[in-house]
Amino acid sequence: MHVRPSPTPASDRPRSPAAQFATTDRLSDYWRFYWAVAEAQISRWLPTTPSRLLDLSSPDFQGTPRAVAAGHDVVTLLPSVDAAMRWPLTLVNGRAVVPRPARRGRLRHVVGDSAFLRSFTSDSFDGVIADNRVLSRHLATEASMAEVARVLRPGGRALLCVDSVVLGMALLAEQDYWPELSHAPSADVLLVPWPDGSITRCFTAEQLTEMVTDSGMELEWVRPRTVLSASTVEMMLARDPRSMSRLVEMEMHAAESDDYVGVHLVASVVKPA
Numbered sequence: 001m002h003v004r005p006s007p008t009p010a011s012d013r014p015r016s017p018a019a020q021f022a023t024t025d026r027l028s029d030y031w032r033f034y035w036a037v038a039e040a041q042i043s044r045w046l047p048t049t050p051s052r053l054l055d056l057s058s059p060d061f062q063g064t065p066r067a068v069a070a071g072h073d074v075v076t077l078l079p080s081v082d083a084a085m086r087w088p089l090t091l092v093n094g095r096a097v098v099p100r101p102a103r104r105g106r107l108r109h110v111v112g113d114s115a116f117l118r119s120f121t122s123d124s125f126d127g128v129i130a131d132n133r134v135l136s137r138h139l140a141t142e143a144s145m146a147e148v149a150r151v152l153r154p155g156g157r158a159l160l161c162v163d164s165v166v167l168g169m170a171l172l173a174e175q176d177y178w179p180e181l182s183h184a185p186s187a188d189v190l191l192v193p194w195p196d197g198s199i200t201r202c203f204t205a206e207q208l209t210e211m212v213t214d215s216g217m218e219l220e221w222v223r224p225r226t227v228l229s230a231s232t233v234e235m236m237l238a239r240d241p242r243s244m245s246r247l248v249e250m251e252m253h254a255a256e257s258d259d260y261v262g263v264h265l266v267a268s269v270v271k272p273a
Contacts, residue, residue, distance in 0.1 A: 029237040030230040035062050036248045037226055038131065044252075045159050045268055046070050050105070051126035054151060056114040057161075061132045068105040075108050075125075077117075115140070117147040125151050128158040133264065136163040136200045139191060145215040155273040158217070160208070160266065161225065167263035168192040168202030208267055217269045224262020227254040 042063040050071045055064050059078055067074050112119045114130075115138045128148050138144040141162075148158050165184060171192050172181040184190055190202045203211075205222050212219050228251055236243055 029234045033228075033233045033237070033244060033247055033251075034226060036244060037251050039063060039066055040248055040252055041225070041266060042066060042129070042131070042159065043070075045157075046072065047127060047157070052124075053127045053129060054117075054120065054125045055129045056134050056148075057129055057132040058114075058134060061129075063129060063131060064107070067129070068107045071104040072127075073106045073108075075110055077110055077112050077114050079111070079114070114138070115144045115147070117151050120151045122150050123153040126153060126156050128152055128156070131159060131161040131266075133161055133163055133200070135160055136202065137198070139199065139201050141201055142211055142214065145211055145217075149215045149217050149271055152217075152271040154271055157220070157268060157270045159268055160212075162208060162265050162267075163192075163200045163202045164224070164263055164265045165190060165202045165204050166261060168200070170263075171195075203265060205265060208265055212267065212269045217271050220268040220270055222265055222267040225264040225266045226251055226262050 039062055043066060046067055050073070053067055053072050053074045055061065055067070055074055055076045057063065059076075064074055064076055110119060114134055128151065130144075130148060135141050135144055152158060168190050169181060169184050171194065172184060175193065175195075185204075191199050192202055193199055208222060209219050228247065233247060236247060
């Protein structure tokens with residue numbers, strides 16, 4: 001395990017290419033592209049028949065409305081009562097708006113800890129969505145995965161998103177953690193300090209697969225969330241703002257390769273029937 005406090009406050013450091021992933025400015029070209037890709041991925045992952053889903057992905061996850069609109073009943077786990085009161089508000093062009101009720105599926109809010117799902121009985125959900133890096137923020141990720149496996153019914157599936165070792169090594173290098181960086185690729189557990197003072201746990205595809213297997217589930221697939229770099233996306237959108245859909249489609253094809261170079265890994269897993 002490799003982690004030590006940051007020697008320099010984040011506020012005193014210049015903004016770096018990797019540090020842009022420590023914040024999600026949804027109005028920037030790259031993050032608009034990122035969430036468009038995420039929505040495309042979850043649309044392809046969602047069950048084909050109406051199902052009961054548990055969403056652990058935090059209040060700002062954009063895939064939940066898409067799941068509800070597709071006819072699924074979604075229980076969204078929120079960290080506090082205050083978050084539950086704020087959840088219906090979303091930002092459009094910098095203004096808070098209340099989204100219209102979904103036509104088909106139902107959305108319910110439950111306040112609880114996304115690491116320990118004590119509020120839910122075993123085998124109670126057809127699917128679990130743990131996107132938006134939520135598992136990387138749970139440093140004891142194995143315990144969180146065991147809880148996901150517990151609440152899934154046999155044959156149920158889960159969608160996971162974690163920080164990759166690629167991102168972890170970039171953050172270590174930019175913060176001058178050279179001794180830690182040399183051990184990062186072979187570390188059993190890689191914990192990385194972020195510019196905002198938080199700590200994240202980063203995974204290789206092999207480590208993610210092992211964690212899934214140890215929880216009693218089976219891996220369906222693992223791939224990077226995005227392969228295209230932020231600079232490439234921003235350059236192409238600056239040339240043609242209407243090219244977003246083509247970029248997303250290009251990304252969906254690129255992510256089907258076995259090259260796990262993305263900053264975040266996405267995986268689909270199933271609980272054996």
